[in-house]
Amino acid sequence: MPPLAAPLRDPAPMLDRALHEWGGRDDLWIFGYGSLIWRPDFAYAERRAATVHGWHRALKMWSRVNRGTPECPGLVFGMLSGGSCRGMVFRVDHSHARQVMVNLWQREMVLGVYDPRWLNCRTPQGAVRALAFTLSRKSPSHTGVLADEEYRRIFAQASGIYGTTRDYAEATHAELQRMGIHDRALSRLIALAREPR
Template identity: 65%
Template sequence: MLAHFLHQWGGKDDLWVFGYASLIWRPDFEFAERQRATVHGWHRALKMWSRINRGTPECPGLVFALLSGGSCHGVVYRIPKHEVREVVARLWLREMVTGVYDPRWLRCHTGKGPVQALAFTLSRRSPNYTGELSEARYRQIFADACGRYGTTHDYARQTLESLQSHGISDAALARLLKLSQAGLASDAREA
C-alpha cells in the first residue's frame, strides 16, 4: 500500500499531510511549512478503538478518526519532496502498523489556498469503528483505559489543548472532556 501511495504522489512536488489529532501535537517528522487547514466532507471523532496505544484488549481505549461527513479544522504540513520517502515511511509505521486507516488524498483549504494532502481516514465498516457510544461508556473509557502511550483521557486532553493553541475550537471534544471531568469528580466523592 505504501508503494501504491508513493506512486500516486509521483515525486514531482512537495507532499502535504493533514493532521487532525496527535499529528498536531506530535508530528514526529520535520516539515518545511505548517498551516491551519479545513477539510470539508470529513470530521474528527473519538470513535476508533485502541487496544495497544491508549487501551488494552481487555479495556480498549479510544483514538480519533477522520470520519465522513461534516468538516474538520486541523493543520497541514508541507514535506519537501526530497524528504518525502523517508518521512512517509516513518509515518506509515506510526499510522498504518495495523492497517486500520484508509489513507486518501483530501482537498484542504488553507489561508494561502487549497492543497491536496495525505489524510488517514476510517471507514464506518471498520471493526475498529466504535459506532455510537453512550456518555456513561465515554466516562468509563476516560476513567479506565490506558495503553503503552498513556490514557485515552490524556490523549483527548492533549488534542484539545493543541487544537486551542492553533486557534481551533472543537465543541464536541470539549463537551466529552467536561463530561469525563464530571465523572472523575463524582468517582472521587464516592471513594
C-alpha cells in the same frame, strides 16, 4: 469485542499505493487532525491551518495498542465522512518525504485500520492536496455510538504504549484551543472525562 491479534489489512500495499499516488516529484503535504497536530514526529518545511470539507474529527476509533490494550481498548481520533474538519497541514520536502511516509505508516498504520486518502485542504495561502488518515464506519475499529458512561469508563481506565486515552484527548483539545479551533463534540467529551465518577 475480540482483541485484534493481527492487522486487519496488510499496510504495505497501502503504503505502496500512497507513494505511487504522491509521485515523488513534488513536496508532500500531510493533514493532521489529532496527535499529528501536537506531535508530528517528522521534520517539515512549513505548516498551515487548514480546513477539509466532507470529513470530521471523531473520537470513535478503538485503540488496542497506542491508547489502550486488547483487554481494555482505548480511543483515538479518526476522520469520518460528513461535515468539516479544521486542523493543520504540514509540507515535507520531497527529498525526504518517502522516509516520512514510511515512518508515518509505522506509527499510524500498524493494524491497517485507517483508509489513507488524498484530500483537498483549504488554507489561507491556497488549496493543497494532502494525505489524511480516514476511518470507515464499516471498520471493526469504528466504535459506533457510545454512551456517555462508556466514554467516562474509557477515560478512567484505558491506557496504552503512548499513555492514556484521556491524556491524548486533552492534549488534542488543548492544542485545538490554542489554534482557535472550537470542537464542540470534543469539548463535551472532555467535560465528561473531568466529571467525578
